[in-house]
Amino acid sequence: MDTIPSLNTLRSIKTTKNIGETFEGFKKGDDLDQPLSPMARLFHEPGSNVYIIGIMGLKTKIRPNVFKENLVHTFLKNRRFSSLQVMDKETGSMKWIPTHVNIDDHVIVPKLDPNINSPDKFVEDFISNLSRSHIDNIKPLWDLHILDIKTSEAEGTCVFRFHHSLGDGVSLMNLLLACTRKVSDPEALPTLPGNNKLGVAKVASLWSTLGVIWNSFLALLMFVWTALFLEDTRTPMKGSKGVEHRARRFVVRSVSLDDIKMVKRAMNVSLNDVVLGITQAGFYRYLQGRYSNENADIPDNMRFRATFFFNLRPTTRIDDFTDTDSVGTWGNKIGYSLLPFKICFKKDPLDYVVDANTTMKHRKASLEPLFTYLFTKLLMILFGIKVVGKVNHKVFFNTTLWFSNVPGPQEEITFFGHKVAYIAPSCYGQPNALMIHVVSYMDKVTFIISADEETIPDPHKLCNDLEESLRDIKASAQNRIVK
Known part of the structure; x- marks a missing residue:
């Protein structure tokens, strides 16, 4: 290529x-x-x-x-x-x-x-x-x-x-x-779900405060180890050297928001937990197919991590786009967490959601996104842009993928008078073979795949696997409700 x-x-x-x-x-x-x-x-x-x-x-x-x-x-x-x-x-x-x-x-x-x-x-x-x-x-x-x-x-x-x-x-x-x-009010801006800062732990006692500090310290230690030597297991989804210089394939697939909400209610978890559970199940399905084609088995206990991005701004409201000096509006104010994915077979598809919920609870009891943001700025002050650029590249390359989600409008919108069917943000130039971006809009949740085709030659198959995983998880949740 x-x-x-x-x-x-x-x-x-x-x-x-x-x-x-x-x-x-x-x-x-x-x-x-x-x-x-x-x-x-x-x-x-x-x-x-x-x-x-x-x-x-x-x-x-x-x-x-x-x-x-x-x-x-x-x-x-x-x-x-x-x-x-x-x-x-x-x-x-x-x-x-x-x-x-x-x-x-x-x-x-x-x-x-x-x-x-x-x-x-x-x-x-x-x-x-x-x-x-x-x-x-x-x-x-x-x-x-x-x-x-x-x-x-x-x-x-x-x-x-x-x-x-x-x-x-x-x-x-x-x-x-x-x-x-x-569309319903041509003079009104759309509304976004949620209004809280993401990635910042809430603490209620001395013990929980100490727990947050300890979790944050361990996360920062993992960040340093990853920058130095700790690399994910080599799998058919792990990019090779120079992946950031290769062309990407962007594939968009939308699923029902109501289906995800139904699983959310049945499991008493967040929408984000369900999305992560679907993603883990889809990855297992996809890797199973890739390893089967090579007459091999999926490795046990593989290290498979996502760089999971968090918004560090105070709110998710829509601000005045003309004001570049508005506090919290512009610039790059994002932190990230190194999120482990469990890629293995689950007899009950809902267990993927349970695993995602457990992982996210641990991450929420941590200041990891804020720590990584501040640590990056500290490195920049002490050692300069060149060193931080190399550290960031090593961390991103040593993980398997980027993962991000952004809440979209809850109602139908127009853009300069044109009705919008879907919104699909993504990236290229990152040192990973894969990025999954998830955005909600009206009654849909859209998965956007950004894939290096040399590593992932069949991104449409990955989308199919994500969709099939949602069907399995939804069916299992419906059975649980009936029982």
């Missing part, structure tokens, strides 16, 4: 100190240079140079001119989307430099044959080809590709691409949702 070009190809751009002489419209003499935050700068390091993809299926024909007009009044009001990221050759530091944006340079509308064979595969191939490239740093690091072709799920597809230095998945999802409105 062809490899994508190196994503770490930022080159220096000549600018002047007098911004007024360089960018028309700024007051002469203004010093508008703003340094990139250390976390944003980190995403330009090899192995951490990640792009976020936002796939949005629409129920109506796309009007590109409407998109362009609205993007000028939304995205471009945010300085991150109207500034260059300029590297200083001497210091290696980077700054946001305001620039004039030609919206046509960022909104790409390829001419497509409406009678093309297999539109679904064409759209999938198009998005996969995007992961072979990067955005040239002579313009702000985002773009939008409008595919005006009908698929089985939508009348047209929009593919947003953002460099991760612009913000994390939560802030970028916030940006997109701030451009949407409820």
Whole structure:
């Protein structure tokens, strides 16, 4: 398979100190240079140079001119989307430099044959080809590709691409949702489920406080060991060296939210526990098939971990997308936990959910996401960006996958007046062969697979296995209710 070009190809751009002489419209003499935050700068390091993809299926024909007009009044009001990221050759530091944006340079509308064979595969191939490239740093690091072709799920597809230095998945999802409105109330923003900080333990006594501190210390120790030497078991889902430079395949599969809620009620667990249980069951089913094809057995007691991302912001409400200085709104404010998956046969499919619930209870009694975030910042202060980039790469490569979920709108929405059929965020450029991203929207939960095809040549099979696992878990839960 062809490899994508190196994503770490930022080159220096000549600018002047007098911004007024360089960018028309700024007051002469203004010093508008703003340094990139250390976390944003980190995403330009090899192995951490990640792009976020936002796939949005629409129920109506796309009007590109409407998109362009609205993007000028939304995205471009945010300085991150109207500034260059300029590297200083001497210091290696980077700054946001305001620039004039030609919206046509960022909104790409390829001419497509409406009678093309297999539109679904064409759209999938198009998005996969995007992961072979990067955005040239002579313009702000985002773009939008409008595919005006009908698929089985939508009348047209929009593919947003953002460099991760612009913000994390939560802030970028916030940006997109701030451009949407409820179908039932065209003046109202959508609502998101939940309003609490994720990944922060709640303690009620001295004993529980000590337990949280101990769990957090052990988690941080595991983080250090993983950065030094502790690698997951080599399986058909574990990526090889250089995986971050290879193209990805993005596959989207939606399941019923009501089915997941039914299991949640039957087991008295969280929706997230059910989703993790489905994922573990699906992984076992998939690996069983891969090992059977090789006439081998699944290894016992394999080490199989996910880098599980947590939002560290105070709330999940939709904020003003134009305010890049709003506390907690922008930037990369995410921590992560190294989440062990138990890949083994369970006679009762509900036991996968039980295992997920037990694992998550342990993680919730810990400050691991906050500790990893603060520890990364401390390493950055002590040793610099280059060292942290290498540490992050080693941790991510030594685990098997990335896992993330983001709550989506609870009601049907429009995006710039177009009804939305589905929302599917994902990433490429990460040093893992697999990422599972889960997002809820209306009555659906969507699994988005980002897979290195050299490692996982059949991501549709993995989606089928996830769907079959939900059916088995749902059937077992129904039997429990009847009894």
